[in-house]
Amino acid sequence: MSHLANQESASPPATIIVIFGASGDLTARKLAPAIFNLSQDQLLPENCFLIGVGRSPMQDNEFRKYLKDSLDQYSRRKIDEENWQKLESNIFFHGGAYDDPNSFNQLEELILGLEKKLQNSAQCLFYISTPPSVFEPILENLGESGLAKRHHGSGFASKVVIEKPFGKDLESARKLNNIINQRFDESQVFRIDHYLGKETVQSLLVQRFANSIFEPVWNRNYVSCVQITVSEEIGVGKRGGYYDKSGALRDMIQNHVMQLLALTAMEPPSSLNPESIRDEKVKALKAIKPLSLKGQNSEVVRGVYTEGLVGGEKATGYLNEDGIPEDSFTETYAALCLNIENWRWKGVPFYMRSGKRLAGKASEIAVQFKRPPGILFGQDERFSLAPNLLVIRIQPNEGVTLYLNSKTPGLETKLQPIQLSFGYETTFGSNTPEAYERLILDALNGDGTLFIRGDEAEISWSLLSPILTYWNEQKTNGLENYSAGTWGPVGADKLLLAKGHEWITGKDYK
Ligand code: NDP
Ligand code: BG6
Numbered sequence: 001m002s003h004l005a006n007q008e009s010a011s012p013p014a015t016i017i018v019i020f021g022a023s024g025d026l027t028a029r030k031l032a033p034a035i036f037n038l039s040q041d042q043l044l045p046e047n048c049f050l051i052g053v054g055r056s057p058m059q060d061n062e063f064r065k066y067l068k069d070s071l072d073q074y075s076r077r078k079i080d081e082e083n084w085q086k087l088e089s090n091i092f093f094h095g096g097a098y099d100d101p102n103s104f105n106q107l108e109e110l111i112l113g114l115e116k117k118l119q120n121s122a123q124c125l126f127y128i129s130t131p132p133s134v135f136e137p138i139l140e141n142l143g144e145s146g147l148a149k150r151h152h153g154s155g156f157a158s159k160v161v162i163e164k165p166f167g168k169d170l171e172s173a174r175k176l177n178n179i180i181n182q183r184f185d186e187s188q189v190f191r192i193d194h195y196l197g198k199e200t201v202q203s204l205l206v207q208r209f210a211n212s213i214f215e216p217v218w219n220r221n222y223v224s225c226v227q228i229t230v231s232e233e234i235g236v237g238k239r240g241g242y243y244d245k246s247g248a249l250r251d252m253i254q255n256h257v258m259q260l261l262a263l264t265a266m267e268p269p270s271s272l273n274p275e276s277i278r279d280e281k282v283k284a285l286k287a288i289k290p291l292s293l294k295g296q297n298s299e300v301v302r303g304v305y306t307e308g309l310v311g312g313e314k315a316t317g318y319l320n321e322d323g324i325p326e327d328s329f330t331e332t333y334a335a336l337c338l339n340i341e342n343w344r345w346k347g348v349p350f351y352m353r354s355g356k357r358l359a360g361k362a363s364e365i366a367v368q369f370k371r372p373p374g375i376l377f378g379q380d381e382r383f384s385l386a387p388n389l390l391v392i393r394i395q396p397n398e399g400v401t402l403y404l405n406s407k408t409p410g411l412e413t414k415l416q417p418i419q420l421s422f423g424y425e426t427t428f429g430s431n432t433p434e435a436y437e438r439l440i441l442d443a444l445n446g447d448g449t450l451f452i453r454g455d456e457a458e459i460s461w462s463l464l465s466p467i468l469t470y471w472n473e474q475k476t477n478g479l480e481n482y483s484a485g486t487w488g489p490v491g492a493d494k495l496l497l498a499k500g501h502e503w504i505t506g507k508d509y510k
Contacts, residue, residue, distance in 0.1 A: 014123070
C-alpha cells in the first residue's frame with residue numbers, strides 16, 4: 001500500500017538499524033536526529049537497536065557520546081533526557097573495513113547476540129551512508145555474509161537503504177543494480193533521495209492531482225517554460241574530498257533536480273500505488289531528448305565559484321577550499337535546458353539549475369504560463385503585462401504563490417503583478433518532520449513510494465553521463481567562473497535569453 005494512500009502505517013517489528021559510515025556528516029546532521037525524533041514520537045518499535053559501522057574502531061561509549069553531541073547540535077527538537085537514557089544502552093559501534101568479509105561475519109554475530117537478548121528475531125535496516133565508492137563492497141558483503149537474505153516468517157527480515165548519488169555514471173549505476181538484483185529482492189531495496197521526503201515535494205502530487213484547475217493548463221498549450229532551481233548559499237565546507245569527485249551534476253541534478261522534474265512533468269498515475277507513480281516518472285524521464293553539448297546550441301552550462309560575498313560574509317573561491325586540488329575542473333554549478341518529447345510537453349523548455357555559493361538558498365519549481373494575446377492589454381508600455389507564474393517553494397518558506405496581473409488602484413488603468421500566496425507555516429504551523437524521519441519510517445514499513453527504482457536512476461544517468469564525459473574531455477574549457485554570492489555564470493542567463501526567457505527565482509516580481 002502506498003505511503004500517500006496509507007498515512008497511518010502500523011509500527012514495525014523489533015528492529016536493528018545498522019549505519020555504514022556512522023562517523024560521517026550525514027549521520028551526525030540528519031540520520032541520528034531523524035532516528036531520535038522518531039523515537040521521541042514513539043514511531044519506532046519498543047525494541048530498537050542502533051549499530052554504527054566504520055573503518056576506525058570506536059568504543060560504544062564514544063559513539064554514544066558522538067551521537068548525543070550531534071543531537072544537541074542538529075536535532076529539530078530538544079531530546080528528552082529520559083528517552084535518551086532509555087535509548088543509549090541500545091547503541092553499539094562495530095569497527096571494520098567495508099570490503100572485509102570477516103567484519104560482516106562479526107557484525108552478524110553482534111546482530112545474533114541482540115536477537116538472543118530479545119529472545120526473538122528482528123528486522124535489520126542496513127543504511128549505507130558512505131561515499132558511493134564503497135557502496136559496491138558493502139552490498140556484496142551483505143550478500144555474501146547472508147545478512148541480505150535474512151528471513152522473518154515468510155518475508156525478508158533485511159532491508160537496505162542506499163544513499164545518493166547512486167553510482168557515478170551510467171555504467172556504475174548498472175553495476176550496482178546488477179549486484180542488487182543478485183543479492184536482494186527489489187522489495188528490500190530503498191534508493192534514497194531525501195528531496196522526495198520533503199513535505200512540499202510530496203504535496204506537489206496533491207496540488208497537481210487533487211485540484212482540477214491545474215490539469216487543463218499543465219501542458220504545451222498554456223505553459224511557456226518550467227524552471228527548477230535548487231540553489232545553496234553554502235560552499236563545499238568539509239566535504240571537499242567527496243565533492244570534487246562529484247560536482248553539481250552528480251551531487252544535485254542527477255537525483256534531486258531530476259526527481260522534481262519527473263514529478264512536475266509526469267502523467268497522472270492510475271493509482272497511488274508506488275509502482276504506478278514510479279512508472280509514470282520513468283515514462284517522463286524516458287521522453288527527454290538527449291542534450292546538445294557543443295557550440296552555439298549547447299543546452300548545458302557549468303561554472304565554478306570564485307571568491308565573493310555571501311550574506312555579507314567573505315567566501316573563499318572553490319579552488320582554495322580544503323581538499324580541492326589546484327587543477328580541479330569540477331563544476332559547483334550546472335544549468336541545463338531539457339526538452340521532453342511527448343504530447344504534453346513538446347516545445348516547452350524545462351530549465352534546471354543547481355549550484356553552491358549562490359545568492360540565496362532556494363528550492364523552487366516555477367511554471368511560467370504563456371502571455372494572453374496583447375489585444376486589450378499588452379500593446380501599451382503602461383500595462384507591463386507579466387506572464388502568470390505558479391511558484392512552488394520547496395524550501396525555505398515552503399508554500400505556493402500564484403502571480404496574476406491586477407489593476408493598481410486609481411483612475412488610470414495600470415497593471416501590476418500581484419501574488420496569491422499560501423505558506424505552510426502560516427497555515428499549518430512549524431515543526432514538520434524532517435525528510436529523513438519520513439523516509440526512515442517508510443523504509444522500516446517497507447513502503448517504497450518515496451524511493452527511487454533502479455531503472456529511474458539508470459535513465460537519469462543515461463541522460464547525464466554524456467555531459468560528464470564531454471566535460472571531462474574539455475577540462476576547464478567552457479567552465480565559467482562566477483563570484484560567490486551571485487546567481488551563477490552569465491552563460492546560464494544566456495541559455496534562457498536565447499529562448500526569450502529569464503530565471504524567475506532570485507528576480508523580484510513584487
Ligand atoms: P562523509 O564523507 O562524511 O563519509 C561518511 C563516512 O564514510 C565517513 O565518516 C567514513 O567513515 C566513511 N568514508 C569516508 N570516505 C571514505 C572512503 N573513501 N572509503 C571508505 N569509507 C569512507 O559522507 P557524508 O556523511 O556526508 O555522506 C554519506 C552519503 O550520504 C554520501 O553518499 C552522500 O552523497 C550522501 N548524502 C550526504 C548528505 C550530507 O549533507 N552530508 C546529504 C544527502 C546525501 P569511517 O572512516 O568511520 O569508515
Ligand atoms: C545533498 C548534497 O544531497 O543535498 C549536498 O549532497 C547538499 O551537497 C544537500 O548540500 C542539500 O540538501 P537540502 O535538504 O539542504 O536542500
